[in-house]
Amino acid sequence: LSDRLTGILTKLRSKGRLTDADIDAAAREIRLALLEADVALPVVRVFINAVKERARGAEVSQALNPGQQVIKIVHEELIGILGGEARRLQFAKQPPTVIMLAGLQGSGKTTLAGKLGRWLREQGHQPLLVAADLQRPNAVNQLQVLGERANLEVYAPQPGNGVGDPVQVARDALDHARRQARDIVIVDTAGRLGVDAEMMAQAAAIRDATSPDETLFVIDAMVGQDAVTTAEAFRDGVGITGVVLAKLDGDARGGAALSVRHVTGQPILFASTGEKLDDFDVFHPDRLAGRILGMGDQLTLIEKAEQAFEEDQKERMSAKLFGGEQLTLDDFLEQLQAVRKMGPIANVLGMVPGMAQMKDQLAEVDDSQLDRVTAMIRSMTPAERANPKIINGSRRARIAAGSGRTVTELNQLLSRFADAQKMMKQMGGMFGMPGMGGRKA
Numbered sequence: 001l002s003d004r005l006t007g008i009l010t011k012l013r014s015k016g017r018l019t020d021a022d023i024d025a026a027a028r029e030i031r032l033a034l035l036e037a038d039v040a041l042p043v044v045r046v047f048i049n050a051v052k053e054r055a056r057g058a059e060v061s062q063a064l065n066p067g068q069q070v071i072k073i074v075h076e077e078l079i080g081i082l083g084g085e086a087r088r089l090q091f092a093k094q095p096p097t098v099i100m101l102a103g104l105q106g107s108g109k110t111t112l113a114g115k116l117g118r119w120l121r122e123q124g125h126q127p128l129l130v131a132a133d134l135q136r137p138n139a140v141n142q143l144q145v146l147g148e149r150a151n152l153e154v155y156a157p158q159p160g161n162g163v164g165d166p167v168q169v170a171r172d173a174l175d176h177a178r179r180q181a182r183d184i185v186i187v188d189t190a191g192r193l194g195v196d197a198e199m200m201a202q203a204a205a206i207r208d209a210t211s212p213d214e215t216l217f218v219i220d221a222m223v224g225q226d227a228v229t230t231a232e233a234f235r236d237g238v239g240i241t242g243v244v245l246a247k248l249d250g251d252a253r254g255g256a257a258l259s260v261r262h263v264t265g266q267p268i269l270f271a272s273t274g275e276k277l278d279d280f281d282v283f284h285p286d287r288l289a290g291r292i293l294g295m296g297d298q299l300t301l302i303e304k305a306e307q308a309f310e311e312d313q314k315e316r317m318s319a320k321l322f323g324g325e326q327l328t329l330d331d332f333l334e335q336l337q338a339v340r341k342m343g344p345i346a347n348v349l350g351m352v353p354g355m356a357q358m359k360d361q362l363a364e365v366d367d368s369q370l371d372r373v374t375a376m377i378r379s380m381t382p383a384e385r386a387n388p389k390i391i392n393g394s395r396r397a398r399i400a401a402g403s404g405r406t407v408t409e410l411n412q413l414l415s416r417f418a419d420a421q422k423m424m425k426q427m428g429g430m431f432g433m434p435g436m437g438g439r440k441a
């Protein structure tokens with residue numbers, strides 16, 4: 001994925017502007033790359049459409065070149081699909097909280113039980129691990145060894161009790177947890193190598209016996225297209241409330257995560273990144289998105305470029321504010337754009353304390369007014385923006401025609417701007433202080 005993307009985006013980077021053809025070419029390449037990374041086709045489609053739409057609607061950034069802008073959009077959309085902010089575990093109102101682990105054999109459930117238990121204990125909980133995988137001869141012992149290493153109690157069927165019934169073990173474990181005042185019960189279940197009706201039925205029976213607060217679907221991040229069918233089977237057969245990506249330490253390309261997220265509609269809660277107990281963390285969508293793109297350096301660069309640009313803007317504005325420097329129409333436009341980016345103007349003002357009661361009046365503040373002003377300023381030459389005094393009658397007619405507004409509207413804008421300029425000058429005089437580069441009052 002990364003090589004391909006880097007190739008196409010380097011091509012874009014050298015151009016000045018993002019055209020439809022650029023976007024289409026990039027979209028084709030990204031589509032191929034995602035398919036190569038084993039993201040399921042329907043997911044790829046949704047993703048590509050979102051990226052194309054945003055790239056078309058995006059304003060040309062002043063901080064970034066076009067290539068960086070596409071990377072940024074792709075990255076943000078990836079984060080969006082992967083779930084935005086990570087969700088926390090849901091705890092039962094009445095302890096114990098039951099967390100059931102489901103997934104194919106070898107996906108990493110048993111290992112996760114140990115990691116999750118340890119992580120929860122570090123946060124002050126008293127977890128009990130339950131060995132409800134009686135399928136493989138060694139499964140119970142594996143959990144016991146993990147429990148010992150993590151210093152966690154493991155509930156296991158007593159030896160010599162005949163053929164074990166995992167549903168009964170889970171039930172008994174819940175009773176045990178209540179008696180021992182354990183507030184969290186983590187139930188490890190049996191998997192199979194492939195989707196299997198018997199396994200599903202058993203998992204569903206354990207679910208019914210324990211009413212889990214969370215049913216976590218554990219998936220090996222290395223699996224490819226199979227991720228979709230497996231996730232669908234667990235979604236329909238057991239019901240999933242969250243996803244855990246295991247083996248993210250491998251060279252998995254992350255495509256499975258995108259598919260599973262899409263198919264289950266459930267959040268990815270945790271990531272497992274190794275065989276050791278502390279190779280475990282809450283899931284960070286932004287990190288995986290960066291990894292799927294394989295462009296960590298580029299993303300850092302983009303962030304830095306944007307920060308530098310913003311700081312530069314801030315510095316320039318405060319120089320104007322406090323230094324008594326002349327406000328220009330370009331500054332005015334910049335401020336308008338900043339406000340416009342925050343969303344509908346009525347909503348922005350509505351967030352200001354005291355403004356909320358003025359809903360009706362606010363509704364009249366129309367975003368299209370901002371757009372009209374923007375259009376008029378954009379129709380001016382740089383010299384006119386820097387020094388509006390030169391805008392005479394013939395210039396006014398030209399600007400009005402160029403922006404599709406009337407001369408009256410333009411006159412209103414210029415007179416309001418002149419007022420703002422005057423006010424800034426007075427404020428500059430007021431705020432001007434030694435050491436701030438301002439004028440002395």
Ligand code: GDP
Nearest residue numbers: 105106107108109110111246247272273274275
């Ligand atoms: P289960 O069958 O779903 O219970 O899977 P296990 O927890 O037994 O894990 C299967 C194998 O994968 C074991 O050898 C684990 O040590 C290994 N494993 C589990 N999680 C991870 C992980 O995040 N990274 C790596 N590298 N190995 C893992």
Ligand code: MG
Nearest residue numbers: 109110133139
């Ligand atoms: Mg296991």
